[in-house]
Amino acid sequence: MNPDPWLPRPYRVIGRIAETGDSATLTLAPDGDRLPEFRPGQFAMLYAHGVGEVPISVSAIPGDGTLVHTIRAVGAVSRALHDAEPGTVLGVRGPFGTAWRLDGDGDLLLVAGGIGLAPLRPVLRYALKRRSSRRVILIAGARTPADLLYRKELRGLSDPDGPEIVLTVDRGDDGWTGHVGFVTEPLATHPIDPLQTTALLCGPEPMMRFSARTLLRRGVPAERIEVSLERNMQCGTGLCGHCQFGPLLVCRDGPVAGYPVAEPLFQVKEL
Numbered sequence: 321m322n323p324d325p326w327l328p329r330p331y332r333v334i335g336r337i338a339e340t341g342d343s344a345t346l347t348l349a350p351d352g353d354r355l356p357e358f359r360p361g362q363f364a365m366l367y368a369h370g371v372g373e374v375p376i377s378v379s380a381i382p383g384d385g386t387l388v389h390t391i392r393a394v395g396a397v398s399r400a401l402h403d404a405e406p407g408t409v410l411g412v413r414g415p416f417g418t419a420w421r422l423d424g425d426g427d428l429l430l431v432a433g434g435i436g437l438a439p440l441r442p443v444l445r446y447a448l449k450r451r452s453s454r455r456v457i458l459i460a461g462a463r464t465p466a467d468l469l470y471r472k473e474l475r476g477l478s479d480p481d482g483p484e485i486v487l488t489v490d491r492g493d494d495g496w497t498g499h500v501g502f503v504t505e506p507l508a509t510h511p512i513d514p515l516q517t518t519a520l521l522c523g524p525e526p527m528m529r530f531s532a533r534t535l536l537r538r539g540v541p542a543e544r545i546e547v548s549l550e551r552n553m554q555c556g557t558g559l560c561g562h563c564q565f566g567p568l569l570v571c572r573d574g575p576v577a578g579y580p581v582a583e584p585l586f587q588v589k590e591l
């Protein structure tokens with residue numbers, strides 16, 4: 321039975337990992353009824369008591385009823401969630417929104433900017449668990465090496481049978497030996513088979529727009545590109561209209577959308 325989508329369920333923080341200076345990953349366990357399983361790409365409305373509620377994607381799907389979210393502190397609510405210590409009870413509604421396409425054929429190319437890696441991490445884990453002959457490529461960018469999420473986890477995946485991982489930063493530091501520049505630079509040159517590639521993009525809107533254009537130039541069909549849209553939200557259930565983006569309600573018709581649908585909207589200002 322679907323739970324009442326308006327009723328925040330109590331979930332307790334049972335784990336907190338500081339990922340970067342402004343991002344942390346929380347593991348939440350139900351303090352009562354648990355919500356249905358989330359799919360990669362879907363999001364929860366997380367409520368910090370007395371502060372407010374914001375949409376946050378799942379950044380892992382352990383499958384044991386716990387929820388995992390990586391939160392970057394950018395304002396009052398995300399700061400309160402980011403700072404929540406183990407033992408804190410938060411309110412959770414969901415699962416909401418559309419999910420990434422996981423059952424496509426051919427190779428999987430994930431392109432992430434900043435906190436955009438969080439909603440793609442469950443896809444990476446899913447693809448690695450299935451261990452098919454599919455190539456899995458991750459191209460992820462951040463402002464500086466210190467801002468790159470999940471660095472230890474990604475380092476642990478770097479074996480010849482693992483995913484191809486390309487990390488890039490806007491500004492390097494003394495120890496950085498990887499790429500310096502936007503994700504579009506390695507994206508323009510990394511070997512891919514364009515007609516066999518499904519590309520999932522998540523990050524700031526200009527990053528997704530330029531990445532999609534790079535992929536189109538390389539011959540990846542628009543139908544094989546998906547993006548994750550972001551708009552401010554309130555109800556999460558398609559009723560209040562707060563997240564309207566052209567003809568879409570992002571909480572219901574997104575956040576994951578095919579590029580042919582998203583491309584004309586990237587020019588439209590938020591209502």
Ligand SMILES: Cc1cc2nc3c(=O)[nH]c(=O)nc-3n(C[C@H](O)[C@H](O)[C@H](O)COP(=O)(O)OP(=O)(O)OC[C@H]3O[C@@H](n4cnc5c(N)ncnc54)[C@H](O)[C@@H]3O)c2cc1C
Pocket residue numbers: 363372374375376377378390391392393394395396397398399435438439549550551552553575
């Ligand atoms: C579907 C979806 C999934 C998301 N998943 C994650 C996630 O996994 N991890 C994560 O850290 N964040 C995620 N976000 C973004 C997160 O919801 C916002 O950072 C949060 O709403 C900011 O609220 P605030 O009250 O802390 O800050 P505010 O005071 O509301 O804003 C602080 C700054 O952030 C900007 N901002 C606020 N909300 C948004 C937004 N929705 N999109 C773009 N800019 C915004 C404001 O313009 C302002 O500059 C997601 C957003 C959506 C729509």
Ligand code: FES
Pocket residue numbers: 552553554555556557558559560561562563564569570571572
């Ligand atoms: S948040 Fe209310 S309609 Fe999308």
